[in-house]
Amino acid sequence: MVTTYRWSRHTDARPAEEESAVPSPQELAARTRAFVHDRVLPVEREVVVDGRPMDDALRLELQKAAKEAGVFGPMSAVEHGGLGLDMRGAALVMEAAGTSLIGPLAVNCSAPDDGNIHLLAHACDEEQTRRYLAPLAAGEVRSAIAMTEPAPGAGSDPRMLMTVAEETDDGWVINGRKHFTTGAEGAAFTICVANTDDGVTLFLVDQDNPGMKVGRRMPTLDHSNPGGHSEVAFEDCVVPDSAVLGEVGRGLDHAQARLAPSRLTLCMNWLGLATRAHELSARHIGGRSAFGVPISEHGMAQGLVADNEIDIAASRALIHSTATVLDEQGPLSSDARHAASVAKTFVAEAVWRVFDRAVQLHGGLGVCEDHLVARFLVEARAVRIYEGASEVLRWSIGRRVLRTVQRDA
Amino acid sequence: MVTTYRWSRHTDARPAEEESAVPSPQELAARTRAFVHDRVLPVEREVVVDGRPMDDALRLELQKAAKEAGVFGPMSAVEHGGLGLDMRGAALVMEAAGTSLIGPLAVNCSAPDDGNIHLLAHACDEEQTRRYLAPLAAGEVRSAIAMTEPAPGAGSDPRMLMTVAEETDDGWVINGRKHFTTGAEGAAFTICVANTDDGVTLFLVDQDNPGMKVGRRMPTLDHSNPGGHSEVAFEDCVVPDSAVLGEVGRGLDHAQARLAPSRLTLCMNWLGLATRAHELSARHIGGRSAFGVPISEHGMAQGLVADNEIDIAASRALIHSTATVLDEQGPLSSDARHAASVAKTFVAEAVWRVFDRAVQLHGGLGVCEDHLVARFLVEARAVRIYEGASEVLRWSIGRRVLRTVQRDA
């Protein structure tokens, strides 16, 4: 059974009395902001200043607190213990969650789980829902998706996929190598993307499957995932038929169910962190002087602050308008995918500029790793590459515009 | 009587039957787009290619057609013959109007009249409404606002205002020099901003007042206003008490009523023109080849097209979110003014980039003045200066952020 993910609480036909008990997205965002401020920032300080690892112990501690605060699961369905928000509502809440580097993790909307929740909600049958989606949405387990492959396999171009699953009498045998498999270390299961005779197919592989080996953790600049990004090998990895997620041969279509939402939630979370860097730097220069006046009175510093404000305002507006497209037309629509590509390209670059200016506004302290903005900058570098590199997205955006114009001509 | 401008049809308590007859902003935008395509573009061609002057004959011809098409007056109140849209609705309609360089003029929402309509709706008494606002909103006459002065008078800084109005037994005598008085030539009246003993005051000066002399038309790069931008001299210019607009000494406050809306309508109109340049250039490169393939298959050209798409999407989203602030908090609120500054700065720069890329995508033809994109680029240069230069706005934006952060600290 392929269930429909319920995109919007607004479109649900819920009884009025139930509805009235549900806090508005604005209220949830305010709660989330307060939760992050009170409960997450002290832990973030341990991570950034004291080097506490972002592991599952930390995740569980934070998620427990998020549940207590009623802010857990902004994009999980209500029946899975989440807040059941549509994308517009989520935009508010997840920007609030993003005000800490580990806020998204705390509320269970960080990559790759947030995208996988969308995908599973879209493609799971009943049993898979019970076994995979429910515990994932509840934060009981983590997941991974094994898509990207080392050259000459699939990087930006999914058609270059080299991992193969062969059908046998008992199920499937998967062989192939992956890397950048986010969260693989410590995940309960991994969604493996593989070629089959009928096209690309998705498989749910339990972590204890002896045919799947999580290898080296890649030393990426970002450290904000509990499981990091790993190399993964599938060596005669045997899975049963029930491991097929969605339909055989329609894996790339199903994967689209996670693509646009993932890109947009990435934007939401990083926008939140950009607002934090903006505030930190505005505060920093208010408290320091140079050349006879507070730095906050130097025109060039004011200009940097203004540019941050502008980049943040434009990012927020673009996220909201894109969320509206996803809510109204569904994440699989061509418009939603295009809008998410546009938003992801813009916001990934805009927040990078904000972090960069924040470092510059902090002066020498801005490059000290125990200062937040230095860490934010380094963590953010991958944002322009993960979930679609800016150049690949621009290529896709440009070609769609050109196709549309030619078709309309 | 200082009337309240009715910002939003949505907040009006109109009878349901009337409401149902009113087309939605989306419908009005579609109509406007069709009107511009069918009726305005042929005239635009006469202007850009054949050099037809953008004078009042052209204006009256176009506005007559707009009235017939039911798309006249997007931001005028319904009782003045307008569509009575709030800012969000206007954003849709005025972007559509802006798809031609002369579209805003055609629907009577081009500077300075659009801003003056806001100001008059905010500050006129009953008699002034009848005499000034009504004919202006109906497109019967044009208006001007004489604010900016030659150095060392008021440019960006209103506190440097040098024009003075002295109270006499019979009224007031104004003396001072202005320039960049948009639309002064051919206007029916000019709103003069002058210092009085009690502060800055606004005066409605009829064009036939012998004390007001419209001088040299300034040779600005933009030619898209019927009256151009003129030097204006007030020499012992006598006006009665009834010429005072709003309250004596509160002129700068009143002027705020036009500021944020003017900035935002500027954005809407120029965004419309940017979408046109975007479409023209995408079409242009689809039809030409170089180095063995259509230009539309060259990666760098695709990149320019994508950047245009991104700039346009971000501008549109930011305009919409800013319009929401103006609609919900009113144009005089601090948030609305800040948001309008942010939007104006971003959009003015974004559309400039779009026009610039459009020229580049057109190659040599892009710098021929009989090609639209060349003309658009030249006309657009002033957008980063008029209604608040980018640097002045950034200064204001940055300082507000810093004040807010310090206050919250």
Place this chain on the structure above:
Amino acid sequence: MVTTYRWSRHTDARPAEEESAVPSPQELAARTRAFVHDRVLPVEREVVVDGRPMDDALRLELQKAAKEAGVFGPMSAVEHGGLGLDMRGAALVMEAAGTSLIGPLAVNCSAPDDGNIHLLAHACDEEQTRRYLAPLAAGEVRSAIAMTEPAPGAGSDPRMLMTVAEETDDGWVINGRKHFTTGAEGAAFTICVANTDDGVTLFLVDQDNPGMKVGRRMPTLDHSNPGGHSEVAFEDCVVPDSAVLGEVGRGLDHAQARLAPSRLTLCMNWLGLATRAHELSARHIGGRSAFGVPISEHGMAQGLVADNEIDIAASRALIHSTATVLDEQGPLSSDARHAASVAKTFVAEAVWRVFDRAVQLHGGLGVCEDHLVARFLVEARAVRIYEGASEVLRWSIGRRVLRTVQRDA
């Protein structure tokens, strides 16, 4: 006889006594700067403010003055009445000439004549030298080069050339259509680029040839050429064998002799104009106040001035280093062509930024066409397109780097 253009006075074996009498490039630059200041700027004012056309009367008046001042012909050979400078020397002199929009014309080093002088010096036989090069170098006549064609002919891609010259018993018959033929109106002769059976060939076509028709002057944004840019039609245009410039079939090779030098002289002249805009804007903001202090004390204005200074310094340095490559390796060398592409791309964009900031620093006056910076900006728009559009040059630069790296690997 194909003569070698003498690239450098430094490599000439001239008698010491003669050498000592020749002023240094530094001295020539100082003289040129003074000449432009004293003699050219008053005429430039007539052009920009009073609308005096940049025609041949103006050219002859200015060139007469340049000859009297001993600054005529920076890149013409000494035997043709020029200063015989190499590219490094010319860089100094032509930046000085460029400090006025019409300075390059005054000293006879403006497009297309400067490039044509290089080409003719490279490819003329003795008779052609006497008949075409000598009077051109002496400023007695102007010339044109008819290369670019309307689509689907040759734009950026010379392989798309459609103009054809067929050999007959008496010579050649040329047929084809050109546009953007700079200086065609009023030129004494035009170099026509055409396909022949043996490859691309260059032809010297006298202006009174009845088969060559100079058509519409194209309404380009730039007006700084006496003859403008025209459409030109070759209709059964008969020319004798002696009209062949250089060798039959080697026209594109010969054209390279003008390409790198033309690109670099373009940079030199526009750098000169950028220094002028820089100085004008620094002076402008020194004399005006806003918000209680001189604009020159506002940090954001200081930042714009600094950015102009940086762009100018980097442009000048890059021009000088590129000139060294041309001098030492010759303009036909692969390194010289690459370096000139790099310099042209950078400088065309850098000077554009300078003009744009200069406009912004002038505020409203910056967009008045009777102010120099407004005119400079508009004139400069074509610089990123003429002589190789930035995108085409980037494409060429990138591919050469990639080829080199792969070859070395």
Place this chain on the structure above:
Amino acid sequence: MVTTYRWSRHTDARPAEEESAVPSPQELAARTRAFVHDRVLPVEREVVVDGRPMDDALRLELQKAAKEAGVFGPMSAVEHGGLGLDMRGAALVMEAAGTSLIGPLAVNCSAPDDGNIHLLAHACDEEQTRRYLAPLAAGEVRSAIAMTEPAPGAGSDPRMLMTVAEETDDGWVINGRKHFTTGAEGAAFTICVANTDDGVTLFLVDQDNPGMKVGRRMPTLDHSNPGGHSEVAFEDCVVPDSAVLGEVGRGLDHAQARLAPSRLTLCMNWLGLATRAHELSARHIGGRSAFGVPISEHGMAQGLVADNEIDIAASRALIHSTATVLDEQGPLSSDARHAASVAKTFVAEAVWRVFDRAVQLHGGLGVCEDHLVARFLVEARAVRIYEGASEVLRWSIGRRVLRTVQRDA
């Protein structure tokens, strides 16, 4: 005795026979390039991939090899075992050294020693030369300069200096706190900048002085200095009169002797590393495919490569022209200081762009810390802050331009 640093071998009156034996800067650059390739890159790999610390053991190993290869000490005087190059010569050699992250250290021209060598050569008396400069120039020891202080002390603004040295009968007693004291850990001596009654004075403090305490090593993003950047406390630190470097009260003047050269050598070294990142990324995309063709044939990738080529060419040219100013006018001249500020601002930003594009061209691998470009990017972030933050330099550049224009008016 204040000796004059010998800026240029070219200006030395050395016997011809000695001169002839000295290799040219071009030859030295080629040797250095080969040395880095053969001897330094393997060690760099240990550092970046295997995490080998950049400590003194590594430094001594590399410097021994550099001495054997005859490329040690590009900017040390010949009598101190260096190559005695002027800035133009050094530009070639140090760009070559910079092709590895640890190349500058290998040839003894990395911060802060390179700048300190300039300063000591400028200000040491004979005994100080023997005791401090000679072993430093020979690579026997390292040094530090304790200038920057925690807020509210001296950051960008030297007038905010809070460290104080009081004269006593036996010498001086220094008290104050510093941070960002580069190389303090493990240095043989530290140059302390302190206020005295007669103005700012420099003191040579031996590392074993019990009054100087090297504290916490600051966790900066860059790790390319053997001693890192430390907090340093001077607590009743007693030094004799002979510890005064140069003249009492003229410390800031003396410090200028290191400022412009330090800024320029920083540019040289980082330019070298940018050329490396450029080459690595061009090679990377040549070997990979996506969407059916090698990435090197994608127009947007070619555009990034071209932009890197352009930024590198402009940086190199600007470094060379600035080196000429330093060589010809001396590093203390106003022109040299201005030119070095311009070059430092431009190059620091240009190389950052190059590293950033290199990461993007590497895709996911570009953000893996065991890939060079990821490490280069992170190391490079501080370059826009150390030795003068871009904003402070722009402020200084802009104001100088404005002063000059006003003076000339």
